[in-house]
Amino acid sequence: SLGKRVTVTAHVKSVRQTSGPTVFHLSDDTGEIRAIGFSAAGERAFKEVMPGMKVQAECIVKERQGAVELELVSCIALKEEWQGFSIESESLQRLKPNLLAAAALLKESAGKRQIIIRHHDDVDGYVSGYAIERALRTVSDDKWLTVRSSSRTPFYDYIDVMRDLNTCQTSRSKARPLIVLCDLGSNDQSIKAISRVPADFLIIDHHRYDEENKAKSVVFVNPHAEGLGSELSAGALCVEIALMISPGLNLRHLPGVCQVADKCNGKDTEKYLANAGMSLKFAEDLAMVLDHDLYHLKFQESLELLDSLFDRNTAEAQVANLLPRLQEEIARATLAAKRYQVVKEHNGFAIVTIEKSKVVNYDYVGGKLPRILSSLHTGPRMIMVYDEGAISFRVDGVAFSLPKLVSYLKEKLPYAMIAGGGHDYAGTLKYNLASEPEVSKEIALYLSKTTVL
Known part of the structure; x- marks a missing residue:
């Protein structure tokens, strides 16, 4: 009830200094509440208390603009010891x-x-x-x-x-x-x-x-x-x-x-x-x-x-607010990808290629093309999305390493300004546009020896 003095144990979610009091947002398993500490106008109250800390606070229950808030009388940081990893691993x-x-x-x-x-x-x-x-x-x-x-x-x-x-x-x-x-x-x-x-x-x-x-x-x-x-x-x-x-x-x-x-x-x-x-x-x-x-x-x-x-x-x-619109954008891009992809069977896996600039004109969705194309296929596959001077790879079920391909191309084409990398099965290869025909040829030679896992 209002005016009651209570003791709470909670975590400090955030701290904000105003021209008047210091505003603390406290949280526990039951929810969150705003708490006010005051030392002097514009001066940080309880300076030793930082976001992320667990605290024990003596408070008076107040009301502000129809919502319950706490007025801090005291606020003590509780020492917490690391208990181990979040999961057994x-x-x-x-x-x-x-x-x-x-x-x-x-x-x-x-x-x-x-x-x-x-x-x-x-x-x-x-x-x-x-x-x-x-x-x-x-x-x-x-x-x-x-x-x-x-x-x-x-x-x-x-x-x-x-x-x-x-x-x-x-x-x-x-x-x-x-x-x-x-x-x-x-x-x-x-x-x-x-x-x-x-x-x-x-x-x-x-x-x-x-x-x-x-x-x-x-x-x-x-x-x-x-x-x-x-x-x-x-x-x-x-x-x-x-x-x-x-x-x-x-x-x-x-x-x-x-x-x-x-x-x-x-x-x-x-x-x-x-x-x-x-x-x-x-x-x-x-x-x-x-x-x-x-x-x-x-x-x-x-x-x-x-x-x-x-x-x-x-x-x-x-x-709930954003996913429906995103799914609609992805669905439109999926239709375009499905129509304009080029699929070639090779050594037991599918090589799927597409030219990004000819298919989508929206940067965010364009960046999702490798994942979109991968979702259209099952079994071992290699997705290659071509952009200006770059190829984005996404690979499943194929004995392939993008960093190794990058090293191979650097050795074979030292003038092609080869760069990039990432994980074995996902990442981006970059090169100068003048070398694109040679890069494509060397990639084809490299993939001729590539097999499924």
């Missing part, structure tokens, strides 16, 4: 030493030196960067010493280098910066950029890696480096690291979404979905909606915006 256990080392490095660096979080701009990448930033905010709320930015390329590019160099040079911290690369940073293109930056690097990735990248990083977290594959997404790895730093963070549904979004199949994915109480179908739908929204952010995202996008409590509403 042999893969996570094998990676445990490096994951713990990454968490320790981040916790030690927070608030003491410039930290730049750089991540790929898909669902897996955004969750990776978001989880790390959200965890660091529980250690230090200094927004200037921890910055995050997305990258269109699946590697650490020179554009990223110049931006990060600028951030380092203008930072008020004179300590050696820490650059955290999430869902990128492992391949040979990245090492060329890494070598130019006077900073320490923490790499958390699940793509095939180059030994030199591992050697140049302070901590290197990559399943491939431990004899594993890509069965764990970068998002899942970063969430586990974030929970090591701050066990109270409400992130448990995000690893399952990342696993599904990045097509990481297996027992770990099933366990993450079960842990989140989420069906595979809903995870696929949510991944599609998040992918669409994140694609349109265009680098302008704030941590608070990502809080709302990644909020489990609003996930059903997000899917």
Whole structure:
């Protein structure tokens, strides 16, 4: 009842400073509530309390604009110990030493030196960067010493280098910066950029890696480096690291979404979905909606915006609002893909090709063509979507490795400006347009020896 003094134990979802009081949003298993703390006008109340922390608060029940809110009398942060991984996983256990080392490095660096979080701009990448930033905010709320930015390329590019160099040079911290690369940073293109930056690097990735990248990083977290594959997404790895730093963070549904979004199949994915109480179908739908929204952010995202996008409590509403329109767009693109695809049977598998610019004129849907075409076929198949100076691959049931094809073409066509890569079965190959006939010829020769699994 109004005016009653109560004690609540909850997690701090967010903290916002106004020109008057400090606004805390508290949550537990029963829901969320707004709580107000006041020290002085415009001054942060309970400075030691950060988002993600578990707190015990003495409050007075109030009413504001018809809604119940709490007035904080006291608010004490409760110390939480890491209880172990979110799921039982042999893969996570094998990676445990490096994951713990990454968490320790981040916790030690927070608030003491410039930290730049750089991540790929898909669902897996955004969750990776978001989880790390959200965890660091529980250690230090200094927004200037921890910055995050997305990258269109699946590697650490020179554009990223110049931006990060600028951030380092203008930072008020004179300590050696820490650059955290999430869902990128492992391949040979990245090492060329890494070598130019006077900073320490923490790499958390699940793509095939180059030994030199591992050697140049302070901590290197990559399943491939431990004899594993890509069965764990970068998002899942970063969430586990974030929970090591701050066990109270409400992130448990995000690893399952990342696993599904990045097509990481297996027992770990099933366990993450079960842990989140989420069906595979809903995870696929949510991944599609998040992918669409994140694609349109265009680098302008704030941590608070990502809080709302990644909020489990609003996930059903997000899917209900946007999924029907997305499905309609995908259905139209599917009709076009079905009509204009070229299918050729080869060594027991289907090679499916299409020219993106001739089929769709909407960037977001165009990026979904590999997945759309794959859904039109069963059995072993190789999808190749041609764009200007690039081919996007998606492969199922074929003994194929895109990074190996990239290496082969670099050797055969040194003047073709070959670049790209990704996972064995999904990624993008880039080349200069002048070499396209030769690239196509060499790919055909390479595939002549390729068979089904």
